[in-house]
Amino acid sequence: MTPPVTPPVSTARWTGDWVAGRLDVHLRTTAAAGGLLVRDLVGLAVRVNPRRVHLLVSTVLGKHVPVDPDVVRAAGALLGRLVADRLTGVDSGVAEPGGDLLARALRDGDAGAADRLVELAGTAPAPVPDVLVLGYAETATGLGHLVGDALGADVLHSTRRPVGIAPAGGFEESHSHATGHLLLPDDPALLAGDRPVVLVDDELSTGATVMDTIRGLQEVAPRRRWLVAGLVDLRTDDARADLARFAAEQGIEVDVVVLATGRVELPPDVLARGAALLAAHPHPGPPEPGPATGPVREVAAETTPGFRDGGRHGFTAAHRSAMDAALPRLAEQVHDALGPAPGRVVLLGTEELMHLPVRLAAELSGRGVDVLVSSTTRSPVLPVEDPGYAVRTALRFASHDRPADGPGPRYAYNVAAPPGGRPFDAAVLVVDDASRAWDDGPTALPRVLAGAVAGPVVVLTVPSHRPTPDPLRGPAFGSYAPDEVGWLLTDLSDVPLEAPVEHREAAIQSGRAHYSESLPVEYQPGAAYLELFEQGLAASARRLAVAVGVLTELVLARRPDPPVLVSLARAGTPIGVLVRRWAGRHGLDLPHLAVSIVRGRGLDPRALDHLAAHHDPADVVFVDGWTGKGAITRELQAAVRAAEAAQPRGFVPDLAVVADPGGCTDLFGTREDFLIPSACLNSTVSGLVSRTVLRADLVPIGGYHGAKFYRELADQDVSGRFLDTVSACFDDVADEVADEVARQSAAPVDRAPTWAGWRAVEEIGREAGIADLNLVKPGVGETTRVLLRRVPWKVLVRPDRVADLGHVLHLAADRGVPVEERPGMPFSCTGLIRPGRGDA
Known part of the structure; x- marks a missing residue:
């Protein structure tokens, strides 16, 4: 076994000290790139989760802790280069100097070290085989992109957002607060073939999620080689043995590459200790927003052709180029909205949307903006105001999305200033148009964010790529032949959607419901009416x-x-x-x-x-x-x-x-x-x-x-x-x-629209005292619909067309609806819906 790395002497408090002391949790580093330590890469907090109490809070992801975007990119670039070394079998010599540079950036705040690491990781890379990088939602979506950037590889990340297309796979994450992961590539070829897959997560704790992922994907597109990449590997010896045994049983090769390897030591009663901490430090309830100190400014992203917001449905070299092309204009839009001297800015991504915010923050930093990047999250974490704790403040707000598991609360950590601390001067919120579902209430994310920073909040809405489901076809759906429609x-x-006609009409006319929200009970005609259909x-x-x-x-x-x-x-x-x-x-x-x-x-x-x-x-x-x-x-x-x-x-x-x-x-x-x-x-x-x-x-x-x-x-x-x-x-x-x-x-016919029907309906409505013209349904087809689906009042017929209206007259008689003659209509008949049914 590699001997433990001796940590350097440091006077700064580690942001895991508070949890380590109260839960008796200890992190040990056993191997790492250069002089990195596990505690450089993570702090500790307490989850609001009965299944797993401690939370490793990354210092380099930009998820729970606002981070210099160059540090985020440096960590991803270093991990990507180490993955490339493993894939090619060529040692680039980047691990030791790269780890030292990242440690300096994290311990000393040396932004120049991060820049040098990005440059170092990108120099003279060995040719990398064709691979697919798969990042895990929500925490590692951005890290997966950065590894993909380093490898020049296609990227896909798991998602918890269903979009109507059939998933290519899915898996559970047993310790996570929100467990269901979907794989939704819009191009099935992304997962096809036997090219290696690089699974990217922020941490490896047990390896169970990795095995579940591989097991599921082997059934869809089997392959020989898998590589697991992460920031830290804290698996036990038993967990490592489990993964090795799993690989042997599957007949595959599974490599693991991380920036730091270590051990997490937990006492037997850690869950009980965690429950006691949660009882003593209640998780914050709904926000009590103070007055916003600055305006909320909306910006619609101006993107380039082929732009894709992330890897939820796949991200190829063409999408990478399109994002690169779009970033300067996006940064310009945000910079203009912030104003000439924005001060300290926090740029906040939203849940799975992490990579674009990191890239945008880096672009703004290059323009002289003092910016840190972070993200909202679904995970409830206990905030504790202590310098030795990783999550000192929490913003809680209503979901900005429409997730399948309900609208529950969402969180942004370490964005609000701690007591006595200096707030950010401005905030930039990056959200995709598919997940933007807030109202203007006090718990809406922009309102809560505006109450936490000293100046403006810029909301940048980017277009979300959403693959469309394939058409439904018979005989699985409908009785038409599959090639007909x-x-x-x-x-x-x-889904039970049918409602009695009277109740449905009352709800529609009262405004309590829209007609499209329910269905009428399907009318089943008798033999006499069916005979009229046959005759017609x-x-x-x-x-x-x-x-x-x-x-x-x-x-x-x-x-x-x-x-x-x-x-x-x-x-x-x-x-x-x-x-x-x-x-x-x-x-x-x-x-x-x-x-x-x-x-x-x-x-x-x-x-x-x-x-x-x-x-x-x-x-x-x-x-x-x-x-x-x-x-x-x-x-x-x-x-x-x-x-x-x-x-x-x-x-x-x-x-x-x-x-x-x-x-x-x-x-x-x-x-x-x-x-x-x-x-x-x-x-x-x-x-x-x-x-x-x-x-x-x-x-x-x-x-x-x-x-x-x-x-x-x-x-x-x-x-x-x-x-x-x-x-x-x-x-x-x-x-x-x-x-x-x-x-x-x-002899060309004048085919221009005359809108004669509209004028006729207006006249009929005036004569009948009907203000809502939606209750006047002209024509044979619409009159038939009124008699079949609605609460009819009367039917108007043209005297010269009565002979052709046998089915209309039959339905009217069957439902006791009076029929009146009205000459001169452009229609053979008109059905009137009984008004005033809103109180029925």
Whole structure:
């Protein structure tokens, strides 16, 4: 065994003395790079965790202790160089001088030593084999990046943030406060192959997490060589033997490389001693924020193409270059927001977002800013005001994220000044846009932070890379064939969402709930109504086929390249399938995806992200069944324009419909309001898929709006027969469609939107005394929906269209809804929802 390293004489108190004395905990150094000691790299604190009482608090990570960013980078660079030495089998000679330089930076505050170490670690590196670096969340995400930088390697870090895509792996961390780790690379190739994997953590205490990680990944992509890298290794002899035995059983090689190796000695009653300490020193409760001493300034990050905020979903050489390119502008933005003389600044990352803050802090330091870097954390730690304790102050605030395990409190340690100490003059908070979920209350992170520093708080929001889940397809979701449509939806089939129509209507009209937060009970028609559907299908299939053909030809003529069909779920989906089938007559195999759009909430932004990632946005054409007053048309236009203003990608809010009686679009098959048989039923004519649902508690971060697949209604499903019946008419109507398209080309039809439907609805609303025009539903399709899903008041019909409205009249009679004639409408009928149901 290597003899213990004798620590140098020092007059400074170690930030582990308080815990060591009260818990009888002792750290011994047995080996290290140069003259480093374990106590150089860590202090001690007390966890608020019954499973493990002591906490090693790193002095070089920038997590619990604000640190010079150059020291953070120096420690990561040294570890990365030692890993490179182990991988190549070539001793670069960096270990001893590098360890001495890091010790000087830590013990003496010699910033120049840190700079020299970074330079030394980067000189003349031996060629390193292709490896993948995997850092552990949340503490070692930044360290993993720094090791990856030193190796020029791809980086992935584990995460506790689900984003809707299937994990490539996962593991637990038994001693951690928050245990679940996910591996979510958006490119599965990142984990594929047999290249070595470097697992990076801040400390090795038992090796159990390492073994669990390797065991899981060996099942996905087995490989021969693994390397574990950390700052300190404090495993017992038994734990070391366990890892060696595990490697032999797996038939793999597992190396361990750390900056310092040692032993932690704990008394048998350490948990009881820790419980007594916690009882005597209560953990702080909710904050009592004082008045903010400076403003909170918001800054939206201006990034470069290809920028990625970190390795949650993978980080390659291209992403490293993009971050390098973005940093000068980000530093300039932050520097401008801080002002000309910011004083002492703390730059705070947020949980897993650690590497970018370190790099940004280093960039600011290079511009003359006196800056330290740290991070928020989920881990509750006991703060004790004592120079010999590693966590002297704690800020507690409401979560700035929407984690799967609830919104619990979050913490920032050693950011507030201790009693009698000097506060930081300013703070910079770096957060990604996916996790920015605070309100303006007193426990919001910026407010709490503003009460702890003497000057301004700059909030820099950076774009978060979020991979989009793959589309759902039949038969796993929906009854359509998998090539007919992919649903950009979250599967909520097992969630009870249905509510009685009366209760649902009351909640919607009172403002207690949005219509998208629940589902109506699926209406199951009787034999008489189903017979009307069959009659309507037989009578209108040919007419619908003509409208589909004309619409498809117009869509194909408008786009120079084959279009991408994006139907608005769910009424637009069967129409999108029919358009795709007509396009197949030209030998085209058009992509077809269904997305959610919600009145008042917009188009699903994650669906747009998926479309932009997999298709040319300029090729996208949105498809729906019909128009009424134009509410969804306007919703689509507003959503697409807002998305383009925020991030120009080339989407155009073109809406293609088979019937446009409302005069809302210039892409239509006809402007006649006729029966489209798919409007007669709900899920049983729409692939057994429900209307879409939007609830934050059900949709994961980065996931799509939700919907249900009603598998139990399979024996009543007529979705395929509806499509096949209409498609069977295509050959018969081909000449008629060609003639109509030729006629329109020879004598162009005025296809400009007239919005006649909107004006008609306003007039009907005035006459009926209805102030909320959302209660007026014009057209055959919308009237049918009112009778099936809402609390109808009355139905207005055009006298000259009564013969075509058998199913509407049947539903009205079945529900006891009066029918009134109203000549002159641009619609065949209009359904009115009973107002004033908010108190039902």
